Amino acid sequence: MHTDPTIIEQRLARMLSQRLRPAVHARCVPLTVEVWHVPGEPVPVAAALAADHGPAQVGDRWGPAWSTSWFKVSGRIPQEWAGLPVEAVLDLGFGTTDPGFSAEGLVYRPDGTAVKALNPRNTHVPVTASAAGGERVTYHIEAAANPVVMHSGPEQLTFYPTALGDRAAWLADGGEGDRDPLYRLRRMDLAVFDAGVFELVQDLDVLGQLMHELPAQSTRRWQLLRTVERALDAVDLQDIGGTAAAAREVLAPALASPAAPGAHRISAIGHSHIDSAWLWPLRETVRKVARTVSNVTQLMDDHPGFRFVMSQAQQLAWLKEHRPEVYARARQKAGTGQFLPAGSLWVEPDTNITGGESLVRQFVHGKRFYLEEFGVETEEMWLPDTFGYNAALPQLMKLAGVRWFLTQKISWNTTNKFPHHTFWWEGIDGTRIFSHFPPVDTYNSDLSGAEVAHSERNFQDKAGSDRSLVPFGYGDGGGGPTREMMARADRLADLEGSPQVAVEAPADFFAKAFAEYAHAPVWVGELYLEFHRGTLTSQLATKQGNRRSEHLLREAELWSATAAVRTGAAYPYQALDRLWKTVLLHQFHDILPGTSIAWVHREAEQTYREVAAELESLVGAAQRALAGPPGQQGEVVFNAAPHARGGVPALGAAPRTRAPGRTPPVADGDGFVLDNGLVRVVVDGRGLVTSAYDITADREALAPGSVGNLLQLHQDFPNQWDAWDIDAFYRNTVRDLDQADEVGVVDGGVRVVRTVGASRIEQTLTLEQGARRLDVDTLVDWHEREKLLKAAFPLDVRAAHSTAEIPFGQVERPTHTNTSWDAAKFEVCAHRFLHVGEPGWGAALVNDSTYGHDVTRDVRPDGGTTTTVRLSLLRSARFPDPQADQGTHRLRYALVVGVEPADAVCEGHHMNLPERTVPGSAVVEPLVALDKDGVVVSAVKLADDGSGDVVVRLYEAHGRRVRATLTPGFALGGAVATDLLERPLPGDGSHEVAGSGVRLVLRPFQILTLRLAVRRG
């Protein structure tokens, strides 16, 4: 046969786009349009409906960036449409074809209730299934002029710096250029919905896409080609509506031919990934959620089989507060089983940087919201888009009652392909969680033939399982599934040549996958994303806000609980609940990683200041209550750290017994020496550390001929995703900042001032008496662009691996690059410390702000090994925030010499939880005391249920089995092990009440939450 497939494929593509799709709404009449441009920020719906609208028409320009316009459209259904289905077609003139990345609209009835949303791929509004003819129609559209911050071209995304994300800055400048309208109204019509043409379009769409995916020589492919051609022949272009049925008859047998026995099975679940802030501010996300939920609940009306998961409790809480009628629709659809709250977390957080106790609260507040509002115990952790997953998560999931884990982000690895799609993920303590990475490799699927086929081809576990999950629906900026996607799902349920698609809940998928593949392979340890490594460093102020908030929350809970038990002071339940939720929100995976627009980060910095002020006042009030009257000018020192220091017990307070002192620098040539009898540090005339001598161990910490605390500047211009990525080639060039403007003694330390470009870096190096820690206090006025600033410590130690603090434990990573997996980890995350050592001796870098680190090793001519640890202090990416990290910053880090990882646990806490001195004279006995350093208390608080029980969360921090005794500082009325939500955890054998204490036996890195009853009277 002389058949040319390309000709037929091209014919199908043109017919669909230029004739058949437009013919769905061929019969139409224009609506009358009026508009009210909101003068400032968005207003409540009622206020907009009552506003004075002026005349407008299709073709009008509207919408300076971030503004809102309310369009009122009205018209009359023509008499001759009686009995026909009618829709409104409302095209705001969207600037891109990606829903959620440009203008968006939400359509309301005149009574203020929402109908559904508008985006570039979803412009219809159902008016009536059967018109009476002559009835009047009125709608209001809340049109959000969200600008296109990130342009997507045909080949790749572009990342040009833009001021569009910095609204406050250009409003302040009066930046008139940016106040030009961005959009132009394209279509505002009432139209007959031609269902026959719509269904024909979907038939052709599905068969055409399937055809593309079949092997070039398959019989089915050629049969489909011929069938599609015959169907197109049956369409009369002058009477598409009248001939659509005949064309569909041609296609019917091809659509009725069933899938092969044993075909891959896809559990498709409606979803809309909504970034809680990103290329838009938090306030816009509130509206995005209302739009998406309106869309999907409307779709549920039309498709009873449609199921949709929503994964961030915070977003539903917003809806409840701001759009209660939309929220009521969601709850109603939850009742029918169509709307499925999922994910178990308050937001979808970053899980590299977020602290351990914060992750606990993500589960607590997420699961509690779903339980209280929907009566649903969620059992999955749903994190499709987070930039790496720490190895403490499996245990946290289990302790939160979570059984399944889902992400697809590791498919973004640029070096290694992850070997499994369905597997057990084993954490640092040995807990395993059944996990699935959808092989479709996206969380925004539209159920296209290409994606469905890719799911099957890509699935790595075919030998043991025949099913995978596909989350479908427009996302990132919201939008959700469409009726076209549902039409695809219907046709793909059982279709020859395709995997079988069933729309069903994630819980159903996981139960079936587990049943057929319980012996899935195991992946041990962190899920490192080989991409987006710059997120460990970008937007330092945001990261510091989170780090400070986490430690202040610990202090506020600890001292408030202590004051409540000791003095009867009221415990600030509501304030802590609210403050926690604020901090949890900002751990969202585009805020904490530093990858949002300027608007988001400047607002976050302000929010963190307010959070800190409020927490400081809670801490202050509790400490004043505990410290007693400030009588004889005495001072009480509070120690919120989990280990004693300076004669003050962990988690307690005592009158000051000694004043801490710094070791005074002694001039030595053109430099200085700091010597406290434990460590001797030499700082030369360039302000560089030329020696850090461990006097006790009689060995030098720094590699011969090298200098410590060497600041290094790298060009940092990645190929894409500026705020996200550090590309490996950044290491090819480096500038050592080895010249100082000033080296002198200030405040008992050596102060070094350097300038580079327009930036100024002032560092003060100090050594406390009795400490093994060289503290470096850094003040930076930072004006570099596309640069990465590192602080390097070349250490004379042959370390096989580095040990980094992660939530509730540690992770070891090889220092070599034997495999591509090791080599790809050229920038890694550590929390409060990173340790390198050899048997008998080691050193740690501890920090109060830093997450990004790199560790390399070199063998020297003398045979020794240099292990270089570097901290990533600052970046200066220009997309999406062109001003990222500009300005002043203060951060601290320290080199601790001659220590084991166990000591680093203690030092890291001490640096982040400085002692507080309060006037008074009381001794404050800790609410709980532990007799082993390896058992670290993560939280002391009162139980959330208001019972007055004391809740203590602790963990084994050294990676060893430990027996310990917990001694309460009150009369113990009983001790119960609980899950993270403070509910009894049956079968936990790790504690036993013995006398007035509690005996503990913990396995390595075990987390234990104890609820301790206080016996009164």
Ligand SMILES: [Zn+2]
């Ligand atoms: Zn995301």
